Amino acid sequence: MKIGFIGVGAMAQAIIQGLLNAKFVPAENILVHSAHKAHYENYAKQYGLTAEATNQQVAENSDLVVLAVVPAIAADVLAEIRDQLSTQKTLISIVSGVSLNRLEELTDYNLPILRSLPNINSQYGQGMTAVAANENLSGDRKAQAIAMYEATGSVSELSESQFAAFSAISGSAVAYVDFFIDSLSRAGVKYGFTKEMATQIAAQTTLGSAHSLMASGQTPAELIDKVCSPGGDTIAGILAMEQAGFLPSIIKGIDATIAKSTGNNG
Ligand SMILES: NC(=O)C1=CN([C@@H]2O[C@H](COP(=O)(O)OP(=O)(O)OC[C@H]3O[C@@H](n4cnc5c(N)ncnc54)[C@H](OP(=O)(O)O)[C@@H]3O)[C@@H](O)[C@H]2O)C=CC1
């Protein structure tokens, strides 16, 4: 099986690295092309991938064609490769905010298509990806496309109506969690830790907390209650964070993310 990537930016590279780590396909079976020759050729050379000279060649020579460009140019790129796509190939889009219906409109209504929303944790096998298939993608072909993501982490099949919210609390939220870790580490710096050490402490605490949450099957609130000793320090911190608007600031951030991805932001 050959997997072609049109665009090798941050997200495509995370998926590719995840696939290479999982030995999902031999490196040379991953085909790449992007806007800048120096970029995609050097990247391909570094990891033993196959650099293709055009987007059309990627589509022509791949079984799974992964569209990994920014939303603004997705229509132009699909127009470019439309004739190379066929019912024998699966188009996989990672483009935020572009529906299956729009992808069909821009290509062919008979084409098997998987709309997906991965996150960059795919790079280390810890991804969280939402997928939705059109009616032309089923059985083994659908399983093959989904297997690509299963090799890089967890996969959830969702209705397209849930994609914008999923993208906000997963795709974008990788940045928000890192923002939290960075904020925690800056607090550490305020109290005398080096940034490096504070970041390591904050990151391990975040990782351990996520692990405990998933391993225990308890709710976050139950674990918060376990940490908040009666009359203790943590409850004082929680209440001060709440007074400063911790929860509303998260909700506002997610609302803004969804508004941007659905075009409801003016
Ligand atoms: N970043 C993330 O965490 C996530 C991103 N996504 C989606 O992934 C997509 C890509 O995002 P991201 O990786 O962040 O963006 P990047 O800007 O990092 O990558 C975009 C890629 O598109 C390439 N490109 C630009 N023009 C063309 C063209 N005409 N033909 C082929 N390739 C082209 C660029 O080429 P070059 O490198 O040569 O300049 C670059 O490799 C977006 O649609 C986004 O919504 C989805 C989930 C998470």
Ligand SMILES: O=C(O)[C@@H]1CCC=N1
């Ligand atoms: O910021 C973005 O637009 C993309 C979509 C989800 C994560 N990154």
